[in-house]
Amino acid sequence: MPQVSSIDRLPADIKAQLQQLLQDPRCTQLDATAKINKVLEEEGYPDRVTKSSVNRYAQRMEEVGEKLRQSREVAQMYIAHVGAAPQGQTGLLINEMLRSMAFELSLKLQAVDLEDPENMSATIDQVKALALAVQRLEQSATINIKRENDIRKTALADAAAEVEKSANTLQIKPETLAYIKQVIYGLAS
Template identity: 35%
Template sequence: MTDKTDRPTRGRRSKIDLLPDEVKRLLDELLRDARYSQQEVLDAVHDHIDQLGLPEDIKPSRSGLNRYASRMEAIGKDLRDVREVSQALVGQLGDKPTGEVSRLILEIGRTQLFKAMMNANEKEGDVDIGMIKDAMLAAQRLESAAMQSHKREKEIRKAFADEAAAAAEAVAKKAGMTAETVSSIKKEILGIA
């Protein structure tokens, strides 16, 4: 016997999916606020539909709201889990936050490529030439993306250092520092980039 949640549907949209944007925004906002129970959210949405003069038949049911809230919570949980794992992995990948998403994506790509090659090797005994070629191409693209990301990160740091040096130079000159001191401060800042 199959579970109802595992059965494919025709793709028919739920009543909640069909709500006008204004009502849907209110619903989503109220669901995000933990102070409200689902019944309070449902009552507020029904009241809002009445205030707008919309037809009664668009009002979501309690079970429909419960399914929607459960689905949104599951998606929210997945997003929170991904953020936590991403932050943990990024912490292992490097101590500088700039470009952390790129580094994470590249590391995940390398890991998946390695797993795919290992799985192919275990299943077939021999990795075919096409698999090796595809794997090498994927590795080349990953490394190229890593180099582009590194280059962009350096450019961003240099631009930031240039702006900071210019600002420090202006402040130092206004403060009456000598040209030598101003030059020394500027060199120190630009050495960071």
């Protein structure tokens, strides 16, 4: 198994201090390394961080930050496209995005060396988790479609009831009322 980095072994409060230092544009990675090592020394921890481990961690955090920025941009683009769409459409959009991610993950799993027993075990666990996620995703899609259909039926029934309630006031003939209801329910040709 790969060794846990010195940054990941830091106590949570000291790691949070390192993250703050790395986010401060006035603080260089060398300064951050020195300050964190000073804190570790003052608190009696024997471990120290190296400038290369801080650099690797900063790069990893920048990659994560970039992915988050990209996902926010994509989400904003979809929201702008979908707008004030019903909840069902938003759910379908999220399901489609997750399906795409599951497909990409399955492609990556195919590239794993399965001759190594450790890789085999990890891959089996990942495939199980992926299968469960896809199953839940499909259930969610079915629920979203059912919810959307229920909302549509309720809206149509409400519209038909409103027309029927107004029929007497507007002096609508019964055959005209029947035709309007057929149009509302999409039965008119």
